[in-house]
Amino acid sequence: MSNAPRLTALDALHRSLGATMTDFAGWDMPLRYASERDEHNAVRTKAGLFDLSHMGEITVTGPQAVELLDHALVGNISTVGLGRARYTMICQEDGGILDDLIVYRLQEQEYMVVANASNAQIVLDALTERAAGFDAEVRDDRDAYALIAVQGPESPGILKSLTDADLDGLKYYAGLPGTVAGVPALIARTGYTGEDGFELFLKPEHAEGVWKALTEAGAPVGLIPCGLSCRDTLRLEAGMPLYGHELTTSLTPFDAGLGRVVKFEKTTNDGSFVGRKALEAAAERAATNPPRKLVGLIAEGRRVPRAGMQVVVDGQVVGEVTSGAPSPTLGKPIAMAYVDAAHAEPGTQGVGVDIRGTHEPYEVVALPFYKREK
Numbered sequence: 001m002s003n004a005p006r007l008t009a010l011d012a013l014h015r016s017l018g019a020t021m022t023d024f025a026g027w028d029m030p031l032r033y034a035s036e037r038d039e040h041n042a043v044r045t046k047a048g049l050f051d052l053s054h055m056g057e058i059t060v061t062g063p064q065a066v067e068l069l070d071h072a073l074v075g076n077i078s079t080v081g082l083g084r085a086r087y088t089m090i091c092q093e094d095g096g097i098l099d100d101l102i103v104y105r106l107q108e109q110e111y112m113v114v115a116n117a118s119n120a121q122i123v124l125d126a127l128t129e130r131a132a133g134f135d136a137e138v139r140d141d142r143d144a145y146a147l148i149a150v151q152g153p154e155s156p157g158i159l160k161s162l163t164d165a166d167l168d169g170l171k172y173y174a175g176l177p178g179t180v181a182g183v184p185a186l187i188a189r190t191g192y193t194g195e196d197g198f199e200l201f202l203k204p205e206h207a208e209g210v211w212k213a214l215t216e217a218g219a220p221v222g223l224i225p226c227g228l229s230c231r232d233t234l235r236l237e238a239g240m241p242l243y244g245h246e247l248t249t250s251l252t253p254f255d256a257g258l259g260r261v262v263k264f265e266k267t268t269n270d271g272s273f274v275g276r277k278a279l280e281a282a283a284e285r286a287a288t289n290p291p292r293k294l295v296g297l298i299a300e301g302r303r304v305p306r307a308g309m310q311v312v313v314d315g316q317v318v319g320e321v322t323s324g325a326p327s328p329t330l331g332k333p334i335a336m337a338y339v340d341a342a343h344a345e346p347g348t349q350g351v352g353v354d355i356r357g358t359h360e361p362y363e364v365v366a367l368p369f370y371k372r373e374k
Contacts, residue, residue, distance in 0.1 A: 046252060060127065063304075091274065098126060152193070186200070264280065291346070295336070306324050309324070
């Protein structure tokens with residue numbers, strides 16, 4: 001097994017565009033093409049084009065596909081309609097989060113689970129192990145798909161010019177098969193930017209043609225290629241968690257403020273699922289005596305907080321930053337942090353972040369920092 005990074009189908013194209021490449025979860029991915037700020041602002045005001053082919057697609061099929069997913073994941077997958085998608089999580093027996101996922105129901109007995117690049121193998125292994133005793137098949141489809149996202153207010157118009165699929169009828173968190181620039185694709189109205197947008201699952205050999213067609217169709221309205229760097233600031237402004245930062249195996253979904261994704265009232269398997277007992281206890285703890293809460297922090301100064309920095313009040317450590325960056329939209333540094341419940345109320349005064357020994361003042365706010373106008 002070589003340790004050379006994996007390349008997406010668009011690798012040569014990224015390099016021809018002058019992308020700064022970086023290793024991300026074992027993949028060589030574009031970090032930025034020119035200016036991160038310009039790329040970020042393009043997605044907020046016009047449109048951006050992303051290569052997300054590093055995401056891990058896992059197909060689950062068979063007569064008991066839904067029973068398997070209800071057993072393996074915390075969500076109620078049996079209520080996902082045909083052509084719809086759901087945000088959910090896969091947890092350990094002790095309730096710790098293995099990954100957050102999107103599950104698409106493609107056909108009556110066929111589901112696609114999309115895992116984060118860094119956890120794709122872990123999720124594949126867990127689903128395969130949890131499939132024992134179910135009449136269902138778990139298939140590694142990571143090499144079967146390239147994934148291109150077009151995100152931003154102009155994205156519906158751009159995509160409409162290249163497809164005859166009914167985009168107006170496509171709701172958020174839905175996916176439908178269609179043709180984009182003459183090739184078959186699964187068109188999903190999902191994203192990780194806080195904007196309207198689409199994710200296109202295609203065969204790898206079709207990726208370059210579709211990327212070029214989108215680039216051409218989007219040029220008149222300001223679409224530009226975007227890297228992982230602005231994807232991170234966009235999702236941070238939108239208050240969306242990133243695995244390894246806001247979500248880890250040492251936290252349950254309730255600790256992360258995402259208890260709503262855990263469904264105890266499942267219709268299959270007598271409601272039993274991996275981690276249920278631990279999660280019931282976690283739900284009770286969160287309701288009565290939450291340890292820490294995930295909050296937003298907005299800087300009063302210019303210094304940027306980074307993951308792992310301590311949140312302090314009167315010299316006492318009361319929390320930890322999980323993600324931080326300059327926010328192009330707010331014009332100030334922002335962060336997400338887990339903070340003791342006593343200091344987690346929006347507007348709480350006297351909260352600081354220890355940045356190399358200096359306690360920089362921050363304002364506690366409710367997440368998200370940014371919400372698009374519908």
